[in-house]
Amino acid sequence: MATASQRLITLPVPGSKSVTHRAFLLGALSTVPCRVEAPLMGADCKSTLSVLRGLGARFTVEKTAVCFEPIADFTPADAPLDCGNSGTTLRLVSGQVARLAGRSTLVGDDSLSGRPNGPLLDALRGAGASVDSNDGTAPLDIAGPIRAGVFELPPRVSSQYASSLMLAAALLDGDSVVVLPPPVASRPYLDITREVAAAFGVTLDFAEGPGGLSAAIAGGQRPKAARYAVEGDWSGAAFPLVAGALLGRPVALSGLRRDSAQGDRAVVDIMGRFGPRITWRDDTLMLEPMPLKAPDVIDLGATPDLFPALVALAALAEGTTTFVGAPSLRHKECDRIAAMAAGLTDFGVECHERPDGLVVVGGGLRAADHIIQCHHDHRIHMAFSILARLAPATVADRGCEAVSYPDFHDHLERITG
Secondary structure (H helix, E strand, O other): OOOHHHOOEEEEOOEOHHHHHHHHHHHHOOOOOEEEEOOOOOHHHHHHHHHHHHOOOEEEEOOOEEEEEOOOOOOOOOOOEEOOOOHHHHHHHHHHHHHOOOEEEEEOOOOHHHOOOHHHHHHHHHOOOEEEEEOOEEEEEEEOOOOOOEEEOOOOOOHHHHHHHHHHHOOOOOOEEEEEOOOOOOHHHHHHHHHHHHHOOOOOEEEEEOOEEEEEEOOOOOOOOOEEEOOEOHHHHHHHHHHHHHHOOOEEEEOOOOOOOOHHHHHHHHHHHHOOEEEEEOOEEEEEOOOOEOOEEEEOOOOHHHHHHHHHHHHHOEEEEEEEOOHHHHHOOOOHHHHHHHHHHHOOOEEEEEOOEEEEEEOOOOOOOOOEOOOOOHHHHHHHHHHOOOOOOOEOOOOHHHHOOOOHHHHHHHHHO
16 A cells, blocks of 8 residues: 555546557548547647648547547649558558559658658569669658559568558558568567458458468448547556656556557566566556566567666666667667667666667666757656656657647656655
8 A cells, every 4th residue: 555655646548549540540531520539649640630731531539539520532642642641641652642643742851761661662663563662761652553462571570561551551452462471570569450440341351371471451441430539558568667667656547448459568478577566457557666686687679668767777776787679679760779878877777778679787877967869759758657657857859748638747747746
C-alpha cells in the first residue's frame, strides 16, 4: 500500500499513435460514415489527416473524435502532400497513391527526407508504379495504378513497408500476396495492421513458416465501420512507468488493453526483469517501485520504440544492460542509438554503441553542464526529461513530445510530486 509520501499517481494513457494512423486511413475510405474515437491528435497523426484531406478525404474534427464522411476513393493530389516528420504517414500513403491513376508527390521535413524507403518503392515499381525519389528518400513522386500480384520485401526491413502494401493490395482488382522473408522486423506492428483492418471488415490472411511471413489478401475489399475506438498507447505508457520506477513513485495507468496487439506491451515483462513490480488491478496497470538491477541482455527486435525509455531505466540499474536486435533505431526520427549514447555520456553514464543497440553501465548520474540534445525526437526528449528530474540538466526541444504524448510534462510533474 502506498504511504502518504508515496501516494498513488493515476494517469490516463494517450491513444496509440500506430493505431490512430491506420484508423484514420481506413476511416477515410469507409463506405459508411465513420467516427474514430479517442485518437492521438499529435503532430504525426495530424500530418496523416492533412495528407488524407489532400487526397479528397472529408472529415470533421471534434474534441475526442474524428468523423469521416464516405467518399468513392482517394484522388491524386494536385499539390505536394506534406507528411511533416511522420514516417508512418509517408509510407502508408505511398501505397495508397500508387493505387491511383495519376501522380502524387509526398514531401516531409529535413528529418523525414533523410529516412530510407527504397524497398517499398522497389516493390511499387515492380507492380507497375512510376516512382521518382531522392535515392529512396523524400520527396517521393508516385504515379499508378499498380496491379495486384506478389509483393516481396527483403528481410529485416521496416514493417511500415509491409503494412503499406497490405492496405493498398486489399483495394486492388485481383488477389495479392505480400511476402516477408525472415527475419521479420517489428512483427507486432503487422499484427496491429491486421487487427485494425479487421475492425473495418478488411481481411489480411497471415501465414508463417520457415520461409518467413506471407499475407494473402483478397482484392476488391472496401473498409466499412461506423465507429472505431483507439486503444491506449503502450509505447507511450513506458515513460510514466519508467518515471515511477526511477523516482520511486507508485503509478497507475488507465486506458491500456492487456490483450493488445501492440508489441510494446512487452514493457511489463521487460521492466519486471529490472525489478519493479507491475500488476493489473481490473483494467488498470499498477507499478510498484523496487530496487533496480540490470537484466543483462534485452532484445528489442520486435519493440524498438521501447529503447529510449528502457535505456533511461538502465542508466540507474545496478550492473550492465546490453540492448540488441534493433538496427532500425539508426533510421528513426534521428539515430536513436547515437543520440541516447551522447546524452548518457553527458549525464556521466558509461555506455558503448553497437550496430544494433547499446551497452549501458548503470548505477548513477551526474548533472549535465550543457544542453542535452534530442534532435527533435519525441522519445529521446521524454527519456532525458525523466533523467533530468534525478540530475539537473536542460533538455532540448520541449514541445516535440506532443507527437506521441501531449500531456507528458504534466504527467511527469505529477509523478515527481
